Each structure stands twice: as structure tokens, then as C-alpha cells.
Amino acid sequence: MQRIGVFVCHCGTNIAATVDVKKVVEMVRYEQGVVFADDYMYMCSEAGQEKIIEAIKEYKLTGLVICSCSPRMHEKTFRACAEKAGLNPYMVEVANIREQCSWIHKDKEEATKKAVILARAAIAKVNLNTPLKEGESPVTKRALVIGGGIAGIQTALDIADAGYEVDIVEKEPSIGGRMSQFDKTFPTLDCASCILTPKMVEVNQHPNITLYTYSEVEKVSGYVGNFDVGIRKKARSVDFDKCTGCGECMTKCPLGKIGHIPSEFDRGLKNRPAIYMPFAQAVPAVPVIDRENCTYFKTGKCGVCAKICPSKAVDYEQQDEIVTVKYGAIVVATGFDIINLDKFGEYAYNESPDVITSIELERLMNAAGPTGGHLERMSDHKQPKDIVFIQCVGSRCDNEEKGKPYCSKVCCMYTAKHAMLIKDHWPDTNITVFYIDVRTPGKNFDEFYRRAVEQYHVNYIKGQVGKVMPQPDGSLLVQAADLLDGKQIKMKADMVVLAAAIEPNPGVRKIATMLTASIDNNNFLTEAHAKLRPVESPTAGIFLSGMAQGPKDIPETVSQAGAAAVKVVGLLAKDKLKTNPCTAQCDTLLCNGCSTCANVCPYGAITYEDIQVNDHGLRETRRVAQVNLALCQGCGACTSACPSGAMDLQGFSNRQITTEVDAICR
Amino acid sequence: MPMNEENTEFRPLIVAFCCNWCSYAGADLAGSSRLSYPADVKIIRVPCSGRVNPMFILRAFERGADGVIICGCHPGDCHYSTGNYYARRRMALLFSMLEYIGVENGRTRVEWCSAAEGAKFSKTMNEFCEKIKSLGENVRLGDLRCKN
């Protein structure tokens, strides 16, 4: 027989304003098993917890019911509190009378009644609770970082510097990510490569870091502390050990001049050979052959690169290789791309080569870019005199088919940066920025934007552009409205730059599914808690870094990368992890050994063994299910699939749930 | 409680099974966004919609529930990868069977609701309550017995 204490929280007025807390206490006092009931202003406060601890000792409580906010908020707090008083933490149940009662109901009588019912359900459940003990599982002291952009690089470096081994998996031939494409960074205007390249080199040389470039995560199994990850190392067609990175092959590849293979790195503004490094500072400095475009792979003829390679590193026979590595923690740093602009026909992006995206502009201004840093129109290679920037192309857009509902966060700042850089180099340029709102929260950010207006005389006009119309004379007619002046504007421009909305890297959904990490409607990874656990995924052992979690700029990304690294290090520093005790359990006397449960277990946690049983005097060997407690995550899929009722879930047992149903339906 | 006309109105008893990761969190979000729905709905937290054994649903009906709703993560978003897929099949078959034995359609419902869909959660519960109210008290399922 349990001795249950019920504690009803006022949560200030959050609960007490709509729920008659005192009445709840009176109503549950005589429920089965209840020996103590009380209320308090803030149950989660130190004083509130002290009250609980005292009651446990004084009334020799064996179970607790806390009627308060959502268990997702404070279940942990109250469990820890019970443990302090020597009570098993799993003897605590929380009745959610705030989020699911006081906050959504207005009628006090109704809300009070419901709170009582919810409390009764929790009491009925606690009556059937049993003490549970967390298991232990070992920790593999190695981390995986998926994505080799600035987020992944910084996370890996921080983990490696703390003394743990880290692997980076990057699907492109080189690490560096989006940042390597940028020219300068705001608000300091230092050169992106100058600050990024040293970090890339450091990654490459760090004894604790292993790089898997041109590789993809193929399969993930296991759980926090013990992930098994299959990594596909795509065939590079170049022997890593022999290649010296001399680049001879790339200059001799016949497709370099005639191939029309658009360079991904230069966003299609330039062509590249079939054997290539994305950019000169690529890490590793080993080219890959793009087999889809390579003449040798398409027709069996050519083979120029193999012939001229001084170190005989080109290897057409190379095969994809899959390696399986064990990790204790995984960081997702898959980054972002910009949205496809096909649905924004009004801006003529597909029609005119002089309408470009901001990333293309980064390449055009970069000294290592396709034009050697000389800003020119792609149509006639003339330097543009009048440039129009259009903000929010696809951001803050309610139309799912066209754009994204969120603010992309970085566009206002990089546009101010672009405007100033252009004005710095070519002061005669006229620059107009059409904006909806200028959003510059951040240290030295608004000052930066103001500088563009005050010092550089960039013309900011409030009003989204309606249409960009290519003109017979080769210019672009921009039609907009100046909302503050109340005028419609038709303005000629030589170049139009679109601040296209950013979106998470399209591959992230597949990765998130493999990791069972949740993602939101916009494909951004979800945090375990939006405010308090922003770099962790709800799935244990998975951490988030950079744009994969949401729009952010470089300094924020780097901070988040560091935060994720600390979380990883905190995990890897442990020798053992406590495992969730709410696991499935097989009653071997009831088990038929039918294998149904194993078919639905997503973790492969169920195996079968022949064991000797003594079933009421009948001794026999039976094939029964066995749950690997370290693998079981407690989803309960097996329990509903089990035909015989042998499988049950600790903490959410069949009887516990049934009794809750009964209590609610009483 | 003073007896007035409002109090004689039929108030259904509705049991909602919500998975811990998506829909229970969605219900919490509905709460923190103050998106109300009738107090007739009582939520039972389960780790996953795949944990919901048809026995629980039948049990609720047998004990006097007028409606039972199961909420889980959207297909493809299950915290445990696949639990909601099995739940979907199980519930499709169960609901079809309940219809077959003459129980009114609409007393049971499955809704996929993410942690971000507080508004959807509230809307769903409002709709479901209306539906159950329009169906009235659940006599049939309580009454379907082997012995007379």
C-alpha cells in the first residue's frame, strides 16, 4: 500500500487564479493511498521543495503527486527533490493543472473540477508506480560533426582542443562551407577567407580531428554514448596518399575550357573542369573527379588527368567505401542554402543574368572569384552604375509554395555590407535598397547600417519591389512604391541583387530522420528547449550547431558551435551514462516468443533467447523476448504490438494507463 | 453549484492520449498560448502514439467516455521514428471495426499534432468536443456486451 503525498502548486496566480487550489487539496485528501495533501505558492521554489522533503520524512511518503505545471517543465525538478529525501525519483507523478487546465479554462468551477480529476488520475497511477533504477551504459569517447562549414569547424576544434577525438563528415570535396564563398564579413568587414582559412588548416592538422570530405552519413544506429555511424566515403577517383595537390590535372582537363560544367562554388558564374577542387584553398587539397560529367566515365575515352598526373594519383577504379565508426555524441552542423527563386518570376532572376542573388554578389566581389573581384554585369561585363538591392525575397512570406514564413535574419546586415563595399571600391555607384523593415539588432549592427546611409549615402526606400522588367536597352526597370513618400517609383538599374531567403540545407531532413532528431515545419532542427537547451536536440546525444538550428550570423554561429562543443565534452567526459529506466520489460511467463515485438522495435533492442522457465511447477525451455535496456528508449511500440500482453513498459505500464483511464472516467 | 439551464447541457467525457514528444508538447503550447478548449478533454500522457493499445480505448468507452482521441507526431516525425505508423494502422483497423459494429463515426479520432502546433491542438479539441456533443452520450459502446 502506498503512502502518497499530494502537493498542489499555486504557481503565483497562474494556477490559483482559475483553479481553487484549496478545494483541490480537500477533494483529493481521501483518495486511495493519500496520506497527506497540501498546497503552496511555488512548489518548484526552494521553500516548496523543502516542504516536500519534510512531508516525505514526516509522513513516510512512498509516492508523490505534484499538481503543477507541465511535467515537461518540472518533472525533473520534483524527481530530484524526491531523491534528496531518499525517495525513488520514479515514485513522482505530475498532474498538469497549468498548461492543460488553468491556462486554457476561464470558469473557475470547471477548471477546479478538471484539476481534481487530473490529480486523481495521477494518484491512481502513483498507486501502481514501482521504484525504478537507472541503468548505466558506457560512453564512446569520440564525437561526430556532420557538416564542415564554420559551425562544424569551430565545434570540432573546440572538442578536439578539449582532448577528445572528433570526426567531421562533409559532403563536398572540401570543408569551408558557405563562409568560404563570402568576400567580407559584417560588421567588421574583415576578409572571410583570411579568418576562415587558418581554421580549416588547423582542422586538417589537428591530431584529434579526422576529416571525411566528399562523404555522407549513411546509417545511424545506437543511442547516446554509443552511436554506430556508417559513413559513405564517395569515390574521389584520386588517391589521397599519392596526390600532392599540384593541380596539374585540373588545368589539363579538356572539360575545363569546353565543358560548361557550372562551378558549384562560384554559384554557376564560372565553369569548372571535371576533375576539380572547389576553390584554391580547399582542404584537403586533393581534387575529385565529378563522374557524372567526366568524359572518361561517360565514354571510356580521354584519361588525360591520369596520364599527366606526376604522382600517378588518379585512380578511375576507386569505389565508394563505407566505414562504420562508433561515437558518443553527434553534432549536426549542416548549414543552409538559399531558396530556389523559380517562383519569383516577377524579379526576372531566371530571365536576366543581371539579376543576381547576394551569394552570387559575394563571388563577384571576391578577389578569388570568377571576375577577380571586379564587379561586372554578367550580360555585358560592364561595371554596373546603378544597383538595386531587394530585401526579403521569400522571407517573411506566408505563401508556402513561394517562400518562408521566417525572417532570414542576416540579409539586412549583409546588404548594408555589400552596399558599403561597393561604394568603397566604386564610389560613383548609385545604390538603392528596397526594404520592408531594416532589422539590425546586435552589437555595432545598427551603427553599421547607419554608416551605410550617413557616410555612404546608400538610398534606403521602404517598400517591396513589385516587378523587375528587363528593358530593350539592356537595363532593368525596377517598379516599386516608396511607402513613406507615397509615390510609385520606376527606376532604371544596371544590376539587381536579391536577398533570397535562407533555408536549411535540403539534406537535413534525411539526416534528422536517421538521427531521430526532430525538425520543425521549416526543416530547422528543433532544440530540446527553445530557451534553456538551445544547442541540444530532444534526442539524447544529438547537438545542434549553426544555421541548421535557425537563421544566424557568423558570430552567433561560432558561439553556438562553442556551446555545442561544451555540451559534447560534458557528455564525453563521463565514463558511464545513466539510462532511461522507463524501458520495456518482458514477462517471460507470458511471452509466446512470437517475434512480433522485435518487428516493430525501432532500436533493435529486442532479442530472443531460449531460457529455462518454471511456470507454476512446469519446467521447460522457452523462446522468450529479452530487452536490451541500454538500447530501449521506452517508446512502447512493442507493448501494443505484443499479442500476449507479455511486454509492458515501466513507468507507463498497461495497468498504470488503464487506471488513469478509469480515474478520468470515474 | 446553482442549477441553471447551462448546467443541464450535455457535457461529454473525452479522453485524449497524447504522445510525450509532439502532441503533449503541442497541448502545453496551446496552454502557454492561452488557446482554450473545453475542460471536457482530459489528457493522458503516453510516450508515443504507438504505445496506445486498443484495449485502452475500448476501456475508456466501456467506462463511460463519450469520445477518445489519439494524438501523435506527424507521420515521418515520430520521436521514435516509426511508432505513429503502427498506431495509424492499428487505429484505422480499430475505427473501421467500431464503425462495423454500429458505433457512430466520430467518437474516435486520430490527429497528428506537432509540438509547434498549439493552435492546431486547441482547434482539434474544440472541433472534437463539438462533434461528440452533437453525437450525444455514448450509449452503444458501453452497452455492447456478451451477456445481456
Place this chain on the structure above:
Amino acid sequence: MKYSYYPGCTLKNKAQDLDRYARASALALGFELEEIPEWQCCGGVYPLGSDEIATKLASVRALNYAKEQGQDLITLCSACHHVLKRVNDDMKNVEDIRTRANNYSDFAEPYAGETKVLHFLEVIRDVIGFEELASKVVNPLTDRKIGAYYGCLTLRPGKILDFDDPENPKIMEDFIKALGGTPIIYSMRNECCGGYTALKDPEFTKQRTAQIFEDSTGFGADCLITACPLCMYNLNKSDAKAKVPVYYFTELLAEALGVKEEA
């Protein structure tokens, strides 16, 4: 192949060219237009109010007639095309309108948007195919630089009309290519001509059409084609310097197919 055909008021009167060249061309291309008996005017403007029913009934009757014939419904006039497609979309997707419109009508069975509404050009693109059209051309429009003028009603709202990309359409350009001409692409092709304001404010319409002519001829157009009698009227009324001849697309089609004289 037979289609139910909804000509619309103007094609019976001021825009007979649009109609008769279409009929002749259809035969040459191997399909037949069966005019719906006793059709009533669609109203010219789609009633935007979501509670409007009476103004949609004429379209519903035509749509239901085509359904009973088991035929797709063809229109030529861009206004009729616009109204019929949108009313059809309402009947398919807006329960309230569907119920009320059916209550007003006495159809054998309720109409729920089953009919497929096609613009004549869509039939050429999606059923006949531009390659097939090209193979039937006897008088190719070689050396003709033709600007397609879409106006607004054929394209927008893009989601419901589903005619072509509303910002960068290419169906008329492909059509011109199939006839052997050179399509001229210009930005004003999907901008409004001024529409019905011609009645009370002809000066405004003239401003609009002047811009259309300037833009299209700037890119080298020597003529324009349209599917809309109202656009045709407004363009013809223009006194712009850059004005060039405007044809119904069916006229050039009949010409290229060698059936213009018979029409």
C-alpha cells in the same frame, strides 16, 4: 475529338474573328468545337465576393452542360476563361458555394466541379502538342517578330487558372515558335491594358497601351497577338507612336494552317 465550346458574348459580335478563325483552325487540327446551346454571358468579371452566387450561375450551367456531355469545356475569350475556371474552382473546393449554387439549379445530380475547363491554347499545348501543330503549318510565319500580349485574365491568379507561370509565361511564345514566327519577350506582356476603365477613363487606358507598345516594339516586335477582345479593343484604340498591328492569336493560327480564307 469533340469539345463543348463556350464562345461568350463578344465572340458572337465584336470579336467574330477570334471565333471563326478558331473554329476553322480546330478542324484543321482535328478537333471540333460544339457550341453549348443557350449559353448565357459569364458576366465578364469574376465576382470576387465569396458570398456571390447569382452572378456565378450562368457559368455553372455551362459547366454542368459540358459535364453531362462528358466533354471538356473550351473557351477562347480570356475573360470567359478566367470566370469559368474560377467558378469551377469554387464549385470544386468551396462547399458553401457548391451547395448554394446547386440549390439554385435543378441539375440531375449536383455539380461539383467535374468539368475540365481549357483555354484553346491549352488544348493546343496539352492535347495536340506544339510539335504536332508545327507539323501542320503550311504557311510558316517566317521573319515575323511577334509579341505575345497576355494581359491579366489568362494568367492570374496563377494557382487557380493553372494556365502558365503567371510571371514568366511561355505558352504563347511556344505557340508563335510552332507557327514559325519569332516570339518577342517583353516585360509588359502580363501587365494590364487598363481593362474596363476604357469606358470612363480612356486616357488612362491609352497610357497603359502606349507602354505596352513601347516595351514590345523596343524588343523588336512587329505585331502583337492577344486572346482577349477587351485588350484588342484597348490596344487598337491606342494612338501610341510605337503602335503596331494587333491580331487575335487564332487569326495567325488560321493563316499558318492555311485555313484563313475558308474561315
Place this chain on the structure above:
Amino acid sequence: MSFTNVENQVELIKEISGSDPYKCMKCGKCSASCPSYNEMDIKPHQFASYIIRGDVDELLSSKSAWKCLSCFACIERCPRDVQPGKLVDAARQLAERQRGGDHLQADEIPELLAEDLPQQLLVSAFRRYRR
């Protein structure tokens, strides 16, 4: 006009138009796209605010409602699905229904009629200008 009346009008306009003026974020893409912008005294991006404030009468006594061409450019491009064209048309209808305020009088017509006027023009204008 009483407060409830204003609320009613806003609700009615929301119902007739099927669009929600509260979604407007004042980006001005409608005004940027509108061919009749210069003809209008209240600009397309202001429609939503007028309706939210309940200034329907003012909107109606403005030229704007009669200058909208129904070309759907604003509807097609609106990033928030506010569809200003529908809003102004709903306001126009509301006014016509309430007051029978025809913008085109029957006796005006003959003098406007030109010999070659297409029927489409007449029916469109009638539908737009008259109840």
C-alpha cells in the same frame, strides 16, 4: 458609427473577401505592382489598415475602389496572402449593397458608348460599377 458597427463591417469584409487584413505586414508589394497606383488616393497597401480601423466609408468615398482594374497583380504577388484587390472589392460591394451606390448611372451610358465597343467591356464595367 458605433463601435460594433465598425466591427461588423470589418467582419463582413473579411467574409466577403475571404482574406484577413490583419495578415498585412505593410511591405508595399501591392502598391509597387499596381497599374492604377497613381489614379488612387488611398493606395493598395493602405486598404488593410482602413479596413482594420473600420474606415470603410472613407475607403469607399475614395477613388480607389473604382480605379482597381481587377488585374490580380497584387493578389498574385502578395507575400502574406492578404490580397488587397479582394479587400477593396469587398468594400466596394459592401457599399453598393448597403447604399445602392452605383458608380455608373444608366443615363451616363449612351454617351459613353462607342460604335466598336466590345460587349465584354460593357458587361465588365456594369458588373464593376453597378450593383
Place this chain on the structure above:
Amino acid sequence: MQELINRLKELLADGTVVRAIGWKKGDMPYNPEPAYFEKPEDFDDFVYDGFCGANLSKMMIEATKLEGKTAVCLKPCDTYSFNQLIREHRVNRDNAYIIGVGCRGKLDIEKARKAGIKGIKSISGVDIEGSGDVVFDTIYGQKTMDYKDLMLDRCHVCKGKEHVIFDEVIGESQETGDADRFEEVRAIEKMTPEERFEFFRSELSKCIRCNACRNVCPACSCRKCVFDNTKFDSQQKANVDSFEEKMFHIIRAFHVAGRCTDCGECSRVCPQGIPLHLFNRKFIKDIDDFYGEFQAGKDPEAQSPLTDFTFGDLEPKDAVGRGDK
């Protein structure tokens, strides 16, 4: 039948098997019962005729645990049940010797009774090899019935004459199906909800909870039935008309959904004549409709529909109200 007896004796004699499971004569000519045979003299009582409807698969759960091999006589439809038991690891295939026995449809004595045949002394024409009419010798004289008219309903929706698993086959089988398997289910689906409810309530109210259906069901093979354990129980359990009493048949049908081979034994053995197969067959029909055709026991490797899924599976809300459209 003699060929079968001879072969079984032979298998026992040469030590291939140490026992056999078949049917022995009952107290009446129409109720033979399942039995073990170990010695040659046991076979004096052995019978295999048209009344041997019992599915012997389930007995193999216990039999294959015993020392040495057991021979079992399985009709074509019984082999589906056996396969399903293999899939669920409930029988040890290595300890089984399956003799596929011929079948030309099994008989239902109730049909004779309904035709007014009473006071039966003996029956002829029910031999497995025979053909032609069944002749009843009764205290009121001789009565004759067409074999087909006397067949169990389930044989009119026969799954086929092939044994899906066997070591050897003795005797010829015939396909006796001449009706639509789902006709009855469809007829019920066409009723109004009120009619359906009344139909099932009146049928289920006949139930006396004798558990015959459960005991005979080859899919219902749990060591301990959920209705007998306390796993789903609670302290609030009401003693009268308890949960399982009310929902017994629905729960049982769900319990075997995706595993039931539609052998029809439940309806055959029900002393109250409740058409229990209508529950199972509804699930089978739904599974076929929703997820593609599936016959439990046909392929022991095939994934059961309830432990399988596709991304685009039917939503539960679309699973109901389909008859209304």
C-alpha cells in the same frame, strides 16, 4: 482412409515419428474428435471423413515440444494455420511430420438438423474418397442430402486445394469455394449503423463465455490469455459485467488481426452459433482494402500488416465512413 492409416503405421514403425495426431471416432457418427495415436492398435478407432473438420495445427504447439517427431494430418486450409504458427515460433517445424490430407469440403451436422434430419443412427457417403450424396440412416428411415448442401459455410469460401506446407500428401483435394468470402461482411457494411449495432448486440448477447472459440483458435495460442491475466486490470475493477465481458469478442478479433487465417473454427465450435468469423473477416477485408491483399499463413516470411507500414498509409479518419460515399 486406409492408405492414410497404413502410412501412419509405417511412419511409427520405422521410427520416423513417435506419435501421430489425427481423429478418432466419437460417440456419434458426426462428431469425431482429435486424438493421439502411438501404437498400431490405437488405429482401430482412427477416422478421417467429412466430419473431421477440426484443425489439428494448434495441437502441434504442445506436441512438437515432446521428445521425437509427431506426425499430423492437416487439410489444405489447416496448413495456413500451421505456417502462421511457424512464423510466430509457436511450433517446432523440425519436430513435425506433416501429412497433407485430401479434402472435399467438411460437413456441418447443424445443416442436416435444419433440414429436419433427426434420430441419426449412421451416416454414409461422407468418406473422403467418395462422391455423391450423403445418406442418413435414421430412426425415421433413410434421408439423403447433397454433399454440398451439408458443407460448412467456410468450405464455400475455400482457400484452395493446395497444402501450403507438408512433408507428403495423401489423397485428392477439391476446391469447394463457390461463394464470395466477403459477401456477409459487405451485407453488414450496407446496413445502417443502428441495424449493425442491433445485429451485433443480439448476436453477442447469446455468448455464454464458454471460451470454446478461444480454445480452438490456432491464432489464440498465448500461454496465458490476456483475459486471464491481470496486466490490463486495475484496482477499480468492477466485478459484474467487467471490461472483458463486454469487449471480449472485439478484443479477441483485434488480437488475431493480421494473424487469423480465416480457418473458421471459431464459428464452427460456437455452441450458441454466433457468427464469430464476421469479426475476423472484417479485419481481413479491411487489411486487403487498406494495405493490399494479405493471407496470413500463406508465406511464413511475409511481414504481418500490423507490424508493417508505408509512409502514405490510409489515415484512420479515411478508414471510416467509406460506405457512405
